[in-house]
Structure formats: structure tokens, C-alpha cells
Amino acid sequence: LDLTGLSLGDVGVTSLAxxxxxxxxxxxxxxxxxxxxxxxxxxxxxxxxHVPGLTLLSLGRNRICNEGAAALGRVLPHMTDIRQVHLTVNRVDDTGAESLAEGICQMPGESPFNLLDIGYNCIGDDGVPPLVRCLWHRDDLEIHLRGGYTTPEGRLILEHTLQEREEDKAHRAETERRIAAWAEGCTVDKVVKGVEACRRTGGTKLSVMYKDIGPEGVSALAQVLALLPDLRTLYLRNNRIGDIGVSSLAQALPVMGLLTELDLISNGIGDAGMAALSMVLPKLKGLRQLHLAGNDIGDLGATMLAQALTQMESISILRLHNNSIGESGAQALLSALTDTTTVTEVQFAGNPVSAETIEAIEAVVRDRDTTREGEREAVVPSNKVSHARRVGGGQGTGGNPVNRFAHLL
Incomplete structure (x- = not known):
């Protein structure tokens, strides 16, 4: 429906609507x-x-300002077929650009939308960061921002974003290829299914529990962990992986920079496996929960773990119940827990030590948690926020033009 150049005005377009x-x-x-x-x-x-099939909307050379842009931003998520919106030569400024960006970011993933043309408006550099977020939200989206009030540095941010996005897409394509090649060569089907399920749900949680995958399965899994960089939780409970399996896993763990929880309960892990794991635990800077209950860890393994605990920056929950840790291993852990201020929960029952030793270990962190609760209650919250914090601290951003806008992104 081409109604270009008919001077319909607001009255005519309202009637058309x-x-x-x-x-x-x-x-x-x-x-x-x-x-x-x-x-x-x-x-x-x-x-x-309510217009079926609409794929292209062109409103160039009109008098549209921020209110109109905001209205369009609100309905974009409900326009299921729209592919292109053209708003060149209007009066939309930074506020309107942000409204459009919010609408685009709310569009469903299956939307075919791929082009926003808002050149020759009144958009300045403050309108660039919301548009950059759109580009990352929709990796096939193009934004045309020629003309207007953006500086060369502002336009450079968009160009850099497009370049980074293409590099990211190429990296993801290569990752897909490598995972497919790994899956084709992997002989442990349960592990392949676990990895596929992990990737379908965002790649942050991998659960292969009660599958009896053994050392072979966890060794196969270790080969693909580097291709799952967003992994936060790894659940491998009750898989009979043993010392050999956990040693293979330990070699792969250092690349898991975002890992926060590791569950290795009931896997037949002994001192040798615990020693291998303890060597890499300090490298997992974000690890908060470590579940090692129901294994066969003895005094040597516990002592190695104790040494690792003193170097772990984020560990909060440690579950070691139902192992084979005796008095010497327990005392090593007690000493480490006394020096490690981050741990707030330890489970140690079911080890061959006295009830007094178990109570001493669990009391260290229990008393610490109680003290922290009292400190939190004693703190009077302040509503005073410095102007510097509100606006980004006034920190220097260096000579790179992209850095000038880092606080806005």
C-alpha cells in the first residue's frame, strides 16, 4: 500500500488506522x-x-518525534511479521532511540525483524548505547544511523559493535562445528545427550547424574568442557568415575572460569583423585559450592583439600559427609576452615572421627555465619549515594573513542 507524498497529515493517517x-x-x-x-x-x-503480513513500514520524511517513536517501540514486539522499519528524516532524538531499542529488545527470538533505518534524525551519541544493545540482542539486525547528531566516535562504536558481532558469530559457528565433531566421535551416548540438553537451555547448567558413565564417560566430557564457556553448574553425581575419571576432569576444569557449583557426590573418588582435584580448585575463582559426599576420600585427600581451601576465593558450601576422613585429615580441614573466612556451611557427619571433631568442624562455620547475621542487623543502611557514583564516578576513559562511551553501554 503506497501512500507516499499525499500530505495525509495526522488526521488522514488516523482515518487510515x-x-x-x-x-x-x-x-x-x-x-x-x-x-x-x-x-x-x-x-x-x-x-x-492487527495488519496481517506487514513486513515493511516506511515513515520517512515526516514529523515524528519521541512520543511517536515510543508508541512504535511498544507495538514492535506484537508485529509478528515485520522485517524493516524506515524512519529517516524525522525528529527522533536520543530518548526516542532508546524507546525504539527497548521495543526491539522485547521482540521474540523468532521475529524476522532485521532492519531499523533511523538516519537523519536528531539522535546524538547518548542514543548509541541502546542501539548497541539491540545489535547484540538480535545478531542479524542492521541499524542505519547516517546523518543526525552523532559524532564520528559515536558512529565508530556502532561499527566496532558490528565487527565484534561478526567475529562472535564466526566463533560460535566454529564452536558448533567442533561440538558436532566431538559428538560424532563420542561413544558414550549419555554424555552426548547431557551436553545437548545443556546447550538447549543456555549452556549454563550441565547435568549428567545417575548415568553410570564411568571414567570413559567423564573423560569424553572433559574433552568438550572448553567449548561450554558459560557453564556455571556441573552435576556429575553417582557416576562411578573414580580417581581416573576425576583426574581427567581436573585437567579440563581450569578453563571453566564461570563455574560456581561442582557436584561429584558418590563417585568412588579416593585420595589420588582428591589430590588431582585439589591442584586445580584454587584456579576456579568463582566456585562457591563443592559437593564431595559419599566418596572414599581419606586423610591424605582431606589434607590436600585443606591446602586448596586456603587459596579458594569464593568457596561457601562444602559437603564432605560419608567419606573416610580420619582425625588427622579432619584436623587439617579444621585448621583450613578457621583461616578461610568465606565458608558458611560444612557437612562432615559420617566420617570415622569423634563426634567432638565433627561438631568442632561444623561449629567453626556455624558460629561465623551467626556472627555475620548479627553484623548485618547492626548495619544501618544509608540512602546517600555520591553524585560521582550516580554518574559513573568520573573515571578516565583513555584516548580510545570507544572508551569514551563505556559508561553508557
Whole structure:
């Protein structure tokens, strides 16, 4: 439907909006050069979600400002077929750009939307960061921002973002290829299914529990962990992996920089496996929960773990119940826990030590947690926030033009 250059104005477009939903399928709606302002666009936006098949909306050379851009941003997530929106030569500024960006970021992943043309508006450098977020939210989206009030540095940010996004897409494609090759060569089907499930749900949680995958399975898993950089939790409970399996796993763990929880309960891990694991635990800077209950860890393994604990920056929960740790291993752990201020929960029952030793170990962190609770209650919250913190601290950003906008991204 081409209505270009008819000077419809807000009144004419408002009348058009009333009949649009009753006109059947419209693939393109061209309203360029029609003196349309915010009033007309707001009326049109009420009708747009009810226009079947609309893939292209062109509103160039009109009088659209921020209110109209905000109305369009609100309806974009409900326009299921829209691919392109053209708003060149209007009066949208940074605020309107942010409204459009919010709408685009709320569009469903299956939306075919791939082009926003907002050149020759009043958008300055403060409008660039919201648009950058759009580019990362939709990796096939193009944004045209020629003209307007953006500086060369502002436009450079968009160019750099597009370049980084293409590099990221290439990296992800290579990762896909490598994971596919790994899956084809992996003989432990339960591990392959676990990795596939992990990737379908965002790649942050990998659970292969009660599958009896053994040393062979965990060794196969270790080969692919480097291709799952977003992994936060790794659950391998009750898999009979033993010392050999946990040693293979330990070699792969240092690349898991985001890992916060590791569950190796009931896996037949002894002192040798615990020694191998203890060597890499301090490298997991974000690890908060470590579950090692129901294994066969003895005094030597406990002593190695104690040495690692003093170097672990984030560890909070440690579960060691039902192992084979005797008095010497327990005393090593007690000493480490006394020096490690981050641990707030330890489970140690079911080890061959006296009840007094178990109570001493668990009491160290229990008393610490109680003390912290009292400190939290004693703190009077302050509502005073310095102006510097509110606006980003006034920190220097260096000579790189991209860095000048880092506080806005």
C-alpha cells in the first residue's frame, strides 16, 4: 500500500488506522512524505499489530518525534511479521532511540525483524548505547544511523559493535562445528545427550547424574568442557568415575572460569583423585559450592583439600559427609576452615572421627555465619549515594573513542 507524498497529515493517517485492520493482508505500508506527527503515528500504532503480513513500514520524511517513536517501540514486539522499519528524516532524538531499542529488545527470538533505518534524525551519541544493545540482542539486525547528531566516535562504536558481532558469530559457528565433531566421535551416548540438553537451555547448567558413565564417560566430557564457556553448574553425581575419571576432569576444569557449583557426590573418588582435584580448585575463582559426599576420600585427600581451601576465593558450601576422613585429615580441614573466612556451611557427619571433631568442624562455620547475621542487623543502611557514583564516578576513559562511551553501554 503506497501512500507516499499525499500530505495525509495526522488526521488522514488516523482515518487510515481505522480501516487498516479490515483491508486484509498488506505486505508493505509506505507513508513517506505525509506530514505525519506523533498524533498520527500513535493512532497508526494501535492498528499495526492487527495488519496481517506487514513486513515493511516506511515513515520517512515526516514529523515524528519521541512520543511517536515510543508508541512504535511498544507495538514492535506484537508485529509478528515485520522485517524493516524506515524512519529517516524525522525528529527522533536520543530518548526516542532508546524507546525504539527497548521495543526491539522485547521482540521474540523468532521475529524476522532485521532492519531499523533511523538516519537523519536528531539522535546524538547518548542514543548509541541502546542501539548497541539491540545489535547484540538480535545478531542479524542492521541499524542505519547516517546523518543526525552523532559524532564520528559515536558512529565508530556502532561499527566496532558490528565487527565484534561478526567475529562472535564466526566463533560460535566454529564452536558448533567442533561440538558436532566431538559428538560424532563420542561413544558414550549419555554424555552426548547431557551436553545437548545443556546447550538447549543456555549452556549454563550441565547435568549428567545417575548415568553410570564411568571414567570413559567423564573423560569424553572433559574433552568438550572448553567449548561450554558459560557453564556455571556441573552435576556429575553417582557416576562411578573414580580417581581416573576425576583426574581427567581436573585437567579440563581450569578453563571453566564461570563455574560456581561442582557436584561429584558418590563417585568412588579416593585420595589420588582428591589430590588431582585439589591442584586445580584454587584456579576456579568463582566456585562457591563443592559437593564431595559419599566418596572414599581419606586423610591424605582431606589434607590436600585443606591446602586448596586456603587459596579458594569464593568457596561457601562444602559437603564432605560419608567419606573416610580420619582425625588427622579432619584436623587439617579444621585448621583450613578457621583461616578461610568465606565458608558458611560444612557437612562432615559420617566420617570415622569423634563426634567432638565433627561438631568442632561444623561449629567453626556455624558460629561465623551467626556472627555475620548479627553484623548485618547492626548495619544501618544509608540512602546517600555520591553524585560521582550516580554518574559513573568520573573515571578516565583513555584516548580510545570507544572508551569514551563505556559508561553508557
Amino acid at each position: 481505522e480501516v487498516l485492520p479490515h483491508m486484509g493482508v498488506i505486505y508493505m505500508l509506505l507513508l513517506n512524505d505525509n506530514q505525519v506527527g506523533d498524533v498520527g503515528l500513535c493512532a497508526l500504532c494501535e492498528a499495526l499489530p
